[in-house]
Every structure is written in structure tokens, then in C-alpha cells.
Amino acid sequence: MSAVSEVALAPQEPAYDVERVRAEFPILAEKVHGKPLVYLDNAATTQKPRAVIDALRGYYEHTNANIHRGVHVLSQRATEAYEGTRERVRRFLNAASAREIVFTRGTTEAINLVAQSYGRSRLKAGDEILISALEHHSNIVPWQLLCEQVGAVLRVVPIGDAGELLFEDYEKVLGPRTRLVALAHVSNALGTVLPVRRAIELAHAHGVPVLLDGAQAAAHQPVDVRALECDFYAFSGHKIYGPTGIGVLYGRRGLLEAMPPYQGGGDMIRTVTFEKSTWADIPHKFEAGTPNIAGTIGLGAALEFVERIGLEAIAAHEAGLLEYASGRAAEVPGLRIVGTAPEKAGILSFVLEGIHPHDIGTILDTQGVAVRAGHHCAMPVMQRFHVPATARASFALYNTRAEVDALIAAIDKAKELFG
Amino acid sequence: MSDLRELYQEVIFDHNRHPRNFGRPRGANRSAHGYNPLCGDKVTIYLRVEDGVIRDAAFEGSGCAISTASASLMTEALKGKTEAEASRLFEGFHDMVTGAGAHAELGKLEVLGGVREFPMRVKCATLAWHTLSAALKGGGEPVTTE
Numbered sequence: 256m257s258a259v260s261e262v263a264l265a266p267q268e269p270a271y272d273v274e275r276v277r278a279e280f281p282i283l284a285e286k287v288h289g290k291p292l293v294y295l296d297n298a299a300t301t302q303k304p305r306a307v308i309d310a311l312r313g314y315y316e317h318t319n320a321n322i323h324r325g326v327h328v329l330s331q332r333a334t335e336a337y338e339g340t341r342e343r344v345r346r347f348l349n350a351a352s353a354r355e356i357v358f359t360r361g362t363t364e365a366i367n368l369v370a371q372s373y374g375r376s377r378l379k380a381g382d383e384i385l386i387s388a389l390e391h392h393s394n395i396v397p398w399q400l401l402c403e404q405v406g407a408v409l410r411v412v413p414i415g416d417a418g419e420l421l422f423e424d425y426e427k428v429l430g431p432r433t434r435l436v437a438l439a440h441v442s443n444a445l446g447t448v449l450p451v452r453r454a455i456e457l458a459h460a461h462g463v464p465v466l467l468d469g470a471q472a473a474a475h476q477p478v479d480v481r482a483l484e485c486d487f488y489a490f491s492g493h494k495i496y497g498p499t500g501i502g503v504l505y506g507r508r509g510l511l512e513a514m515p516p517y518q519g520g521g522d523m524i525r526t527v528t529f530e531k532s533t534w535a536d537i538p539h540k541f542e543a544g545t546p547n548i549a550g551t552i553g554l555g556a557a558l559e560f561v562e563r564i565g566l567e568a569i570a571a572h573e574a575g576l577l578e579y580a581s582g583r584a585a586e587v588p589g590l591r592i593v594g595t596a597p598e599k600a601g602i603l604s605f606v607l608e609g610i611h612p613h614d615i616g617t618i619l620d621t622q623g624v625a626v627r628a629g630h631h632c633a634m635p636v637m638q639r640f641h642v643p644a645t646a647r648a649s650f651a652l653y654n655t656r657a658e659v660d661a662l663i664a665a666i667d668k669a670k671e672l673f674g
Numbered sequence: 675m676s677d678l679r680e681l682y683q684e685v686i687f688d689h690n691r692h693p694r695n696f697g698r699p700r701g702a703n704r705s706a707h708g709y710n711p712l713c714g715d716k717v718t719i720y721l722r723v724e725d726g727v728i729r730d731a732a733f734e735g736s737g738c739a740i741s742t743a744s745a746s747l748m749t750e751a752l753k754g755k756t757e758a759e760a761s762r763l764f765e766g767f768h769d770m771v772t773g774a775g776a777h778a779e780l781g782k783l784e785v786l787g788g789v790r791e792f793p794m795r796v797k798c799a800t801l802a803w804h805t806l807s808a809a810l811k812g813g814g815e816p817v818t819t820e
């Protein structure tokens with residue numbers, strides 16, 4: 256399309272109305288230490304829109320019952336709402352079938368499920384699991400546990416000084432003994448967006464399945480598991496404006512069907528005798544016991560909310576914020592941004608000369624600005640950059656440039672206080 | 675801002691910038707490592723204890739202003755104290771920073787009293803003290819605040 260026709264034909268893009276978005280989040284009206292709340296800890300957990308809070312309340316007021324087992328009206332309603340959310344998640348991820356969607360407690364449990372079910376049944380001594388150096392502990396420790404159990408070996412692909420995955424090293428480490436690749440889609444400590452499409456392509460060329468940890472991705476960019484061709488994808492409800500205690504594991508149908516159950520109990524069986532039990536079909540095989548029904552329904556409301564705003568629009572808004580924040584931060588003398596990969600999501604990790612991140616966190620908090628200070632459950636990343644910890648501002652769809660200004664003003668205050 | 679000034683008193687900045695008794699002293703006969711996994715603060719406490727009396731105290735490590743100043747002030751306060759006196763000092767200090775009500779007279783350590791308004795920072799202030807306890811007990815395992 257030529258530039259001229261583009262001007263002529265492009266419909267007027269409605270501007271992203273951040274104030275209208277903010278109005279949907281009751282908590283954003285909170286004051287802390289007498290100052291308006293500036294919530295920049297979204298990588299830890301996001302705030303909840305009215306729609307999610309109402310869905311939880313509505314569930315308990317009008318629907319509450321156990322699922323898949325009652326003949327009464329409420330049980331039918333609860334089952335429909337629960338399974339309806341599974342279908343919504345399928346659409347959200349563009350999975351081929353709702354059977355490929357397993358509800359878990361969160362990303363952590365989803366990864367542990369794959370490690371203990373897929374990993375334990377398939378991997379043997381000497382087999383290799385490949386991860387990157389920027390993983391969250393929840394995409395490290397489950398594999399270490401598995402390695403201890405089966406004698407497999409954990410291989411780690413290094414990252415460069417900007418926090419980027421060193422793809423040439425990835426190509427080298429991926430070898431004849433690799434049985435599984437597990438990578439973050441987006442790094443929570445650095446904001447790096449990994450080249451997952453290329454990584455998957457290469458792994459598949461070696462016949463190796465790939466798990467993506469999407470905890471920091473799902474709320475911030477469109478995810479299409481079929482376009483990615485990933486084999487497993489995990490994310491957490493609470494990081495996408497939904498409740499805590501609910502998450503999703505997407506698994507390719509053929510893989511899930513061949514995997515043994517993760518936990519045993521009610522809801523995951525077909526028949527039980529004392530001699531032998533048989534398992535339900537996927538996904539129920541992986542959902543033992545009464546699940547987090549309310550949380551699941553809340554997650555459904557959260558996904559509906561996110562789809563209404565639109566992930567493309569959200570991504571554009573957050574990219575604008577990151578660019579603005581990075582520019583302003585770069586002007587602060589003594590501030591060093593940790594994580595400067597060319598492909599980044601809305602996460603700004605930084606250190607200040609002479610002020611420990613923990614002190615920064617406390618001082619920012621007294622100014623109403625909530626950030627995370629610490630190792631962000633990624634101790635190896637801290638070691639890689641030779642810092643004990645960083646301060647981290649992470650953006651969400653409701654953040655504004657004025658809030659970035661408040662962040663920078665609070666940083667100036669910290670510097671002033673520390674002289 | 676008033677609470678902040680209460681927390682970050684000049685004495686604390688001074689001890690953060692210029693920690694006293696920093697380094698590994700000669701003749702130390704007790705030591706222990708401490709670690710706060712939440713924020714990555716690390717401290718090693720060294721003591722020279724003779725006949726139940728702390729003759730010398732020093733520390734090494736890296737941490738936030740509160741934990742560094744606390745370790746520095748603690749090592750100053752310990753010199754010449756008996757082991758029992760040191761334990762009582764820790765109790766008083768703990769009561770002060772957790773806001774447990776009346777606490778023993780603590781002298782210069784009182785500058786850390788502002789921590790009581792910042793519950794998330796109590797562990798920063800007490801890391802050195804917990805590590806001191808471990809050093810006095812002569813335990814080998816590093817202590818952590820978790």
C-alpha cells in the first residue's frame with residue numbers, strides 16, 4: 256500500500272483512553288502515605304478491574320456449586336461457567352481444542368506439571384533440558400528437581416550484556432541429547448522478549464518440544480500458540496488482571512494424551528477399583544480434586560476485559576510508556592538500566608549509584624510509588640549482572656506518563672535524601 | 675517525608691557511607707554468615723571473645739543502608755560487652771525495631787528506632803544481630819532471615 260492511499264484509507268485510530276481504563280480499577284483510587292497510588296509492580300501481580308471483582312462476587316452470590324457432579328441447577332451453571340472459561344482461554348491462545356487447556360494454580364504449577372508428568376515419564380539419565388540464563392526460579396527449580404529424579408542434566412544458554420538471549424549459543428547447546436527446551440517468553444527481571452519463534456523452529460528441527468513460560472507475556476502482547484507452534488505454554492491469571500490461584504497450561508493434544516496424570520484424586524478418573532483405576536480424558540486427567548472454580552470464572556472475566564481493550568492496543572500503549580520511562584531514566588545521573596535488549600516488554604529494572612535497591616523501594620513507597628526491589632525470583636540474573644538486587648518498575652495497561660513522572664520525581668527524592 | 679527522616683537519620687547515612695569495624699580483624703575466634711534472601715543482603719560477623727567478653731567485633735558484607743548501618747553500629751556497641759550483655763542488647767534492639775513496647779536503654783543504637791514504622795525493613799536492621807547470635811553460639815550454618 257502506498258503512503259498516499261494509506262493516509263486516504265486508514266480509519267481514524269481511536270486514541271487509547273487510559274483514563275477510561277483506569278476508571279475500571281477501583282484500587283487505583285487508593286491513597287498510600289497520603290499520596291495517590293502509583294502502581295508500578297505489575298510484573299509481580301496486576302490489579303483487578305471491576306468486571307473481575309463482580310464476576311467473583313456474582314459467582315458466589317448466584318452460582319456457587321461443585322462442578323461436573325451435580326444434577327442440580329447450580330452445579331450445571333457452575334460447570335457451564337467453568338468449561339465456558341476453558342473455551343475462552345482456547346480462543347485467547349488460539350489453541351486448536353479446549354481439551355488442550357488445563358487449569359492450574361498458576362505458571363509455577365503448570366511448569367511443575369510438565370516436569371513431573373511429561374519429564375518424569377520421558378527423560379532418562381544423561382538426557383538434557385535446556386533453559387536460558389534469564390529464567391524465573393519457577394522455570395529453573397522444577398527442572399532441577401526432575402534432573403535429580405531421573406539423572407537428566409540442565410543446560411543453560413547464556414545471555415549477553417543487554418540481557419538478550421545469545422542465539423548462537425542456543426544453537427550450540429541444542430544437541431542430540433536435548434529432550435526439552437523451556438524458555439521464558441518475556442523475562443520478568445529484565446523485560447527481554449525472547450526470539451521464541453526462531454527458538455521453537457530450531458528445536459523442532461531437532462525433534463525437541465518447547466515449553467514457553469508466558470507469565471510476563473500473556474497480558475502484554477497477543478499470544479497465538481499455533482502460530483508459535485509451541486508445545487506447552489504457561490501463564491498466571493493474577494498477572495493478567497485475574498485472581499490469584501488460577502493459571503493455565505496449554506499443551507499440544509498428542510503430548511497431553513500420552514502424559515500420565517500429575518496428581519490423583521476425584522474428577523481425574525474414569526473408573527476406580529482397588530486393583531486399578533483408569534483416567535479421564537484430557538484435560539480432566541490433569542485436574543484432580545475440586546478446582547478453583549471461582550478463580551477460573553474470574554480469569555474468564557479478566558480475559559474478556561483484556562480482549563475488549565485489545566492486546567494490540569495494550570502492547571502499543573505499554574511500548575510508549577517504556578520508551579518514555581527509559582528516556583527519562585537515562586537522564587538521571589547515576590542510574591543504570593539493567594536489561595537493554597532491543598526487544599523489550601514494559602519492564603524497567605535499574606540500580607542507582609550509592610543507593611541500595613531496597614532503600615529505593617522504601618523511599619519510593621513513601622511517595623506513593625510501588626515498585627519491586629529485590630532479585631525478582633531470578634537470582635542467576637542478578638549474579639550475571641553483578642548486582643545484589645535491582646529496583647523494577649513494570650507497566651500495565653492502566654499506567655500513564657504522569658505516573659512515570661512520579662517515579663522519576665521519587666527517584667530524585669531518594670537521591671536528594673542520600674545526598 | 676517526616677517518617678523517612680526518622681528512618682534515615684544522619685547517623686545512619688554516616689555509617690552506611692563509612693562503615694566502622696569493616697573488614698576481617700586479626701585474632702577473630704568466632705564468626706558467622708548471614709543472608710537475607712529477599713533483598714540479597716549479606717553479612718559476615720567476626721568476634722574475638724576472651725573469657726566470655728567480646729574484645730573485638732567487625733563485619734564484612736553488602737547490603738542496604740539500614741543493614742549496613744545496623745551492622746556498623748552493632749559492632750561498635752559490642753566491644754567490651756559480655757556474651758550475656760550482648761544477648762540482652764539484641765533483645766532490647768529487637769523490641770525497639772519491632773515496636774514491641776518499652777525496651778531497654780540502647781544508647782546510640784536508638785537511631786534505628788525509626789525502623790518500627792517500616793515493618794518490611796525490620797529484617798534489614800536485625801540481620802547483623804541474628805548473625806551475631808549465630809557467631810556467639812558458634813554454629814556453622816549460615817543464618818538467613820527467612
Ligand SMILES: Cc1ncc(COP(=O)(O)O)c(C=O)c1O
Nearest residue numbers: 361362363391393443468470491
Ligand atoms: C517469568 C515468570 N515465570 C513464572 C512466574 C511464576 O508465576 P506464579 O507465581 O504466578 O506461578 C513469574 C511470576 O513472578 C514470572 O514472572
